[in-house]
Amino acid sequence: MKKVVLLIVVGVMCAQAALASEYAAFTSDLVKPYGYFKQALSLTSKKEDIEKAKTAVASLIESWGTFSAKYATDVPKPFIKLPDFSSRIKRPVEVGRKAAEFLKNGDVKQAHMVLEEIRYLMWDLRVKSSVVSLSDKANNFHEVMEIVLDRSEHAKDGGGMLAVEERFGPWLAVAWEELALAPASETSAPGFPVLLQDGRTSVAALRAALRSGDRAAVKQQGNAVKNAYKKVFFMD
Numbered sequence: 001m002k003k004v005v006l007l008i009v010v011g012v013m014c015a016q017a018a019l020a021s022e023y024a025a026f027t028s029d030l031v032k033p034y035g036y037f038k039q040a041l042s043l044t045s046k047k048e049d050i051e052k053a054k055t056a057v058a059s060l061i062e063s064w065g066t067f068s069a070k071y072a073t074d075v076p077k078p079f080i081k082l083p084d085f086s087s088r089i090k091r092p093v094e095v096g097r098k099a100a101e102f103l104k105n106g107d108v109k110q111a112h113m114v115l116e117e118i119r120y121l122m123w124d125l126r127v128k129s130s131v132v133s134l135s136d137k138a139n140n141f142h143e144v145m146e147i148v149l150d151r152s153e154h155a156k157d158g159g160g161m162l163a164v165e166e167r168f169g170p171w172l173a174v175a176w177e178e179l180a181l182a183p184a185s186e187t188s189a190p191g192f193p194v195l196l197q198d199g200r201t202s203v204a205a206l207r208a209a210l211r212s213g214d215r216a217a218v219k220q221q222g223n224a225v226k227n228a229y230k231k232v233f234f235m236d
Helices: 002-019 023-043 047-071 084-105 108-128 134-154 156-181 192-212 215-233
Strands: none
Touching: 002 108, 002 156, 023 047, 023 084, 023 134, 084 108, 108 134, 134 156, 134 192, 134 215, 156 192, 156 215, 192 215
């Protein structure tokens, strides 16, 4: 009896896998809605872009609605074992609506914070399914970058900046180098090696500025690191 039950379970799992969509098609279809998400996230970084942000968020809601309707019932193979995939892939539509409401009320900062959920939602889905992607390696770099820039800004003196470098500088450098370990299908873009080297140079310059205790140089090189990150983040 146990063998029969086991065979039935295996048969159901095989049937699900056979009916599941291909991950390549999913990632291809994700480009458009995720692109609107990236635009909306960028445009909610400052209040001056609020009208453009409203347009981007509206496009995000519409595009992600079409995208999630398709894949909620046609789960991509890597995510087939996630019991909550269907509900979670629809979640960005609700996030977009919340962001739209904040923008309607003029609260750009809160809209930006709300939108960040989409980044972590997709990251979590891929990590739980052992999917390696350039997006998530960039997300990992973003985490340590925010720590370094925030702590550098609040460092009281040269000693404080040196402490930031000693504690987080190596992590920052390693996180950037890990971008090169993303799948070749994502790192084979003609401009990627140049972006990688530019970021490597910027990270090294920021670390040197932190060691020197030169606050103006730290600010300048911190902006260069952010720009290097943004170029990777906005890669399709």
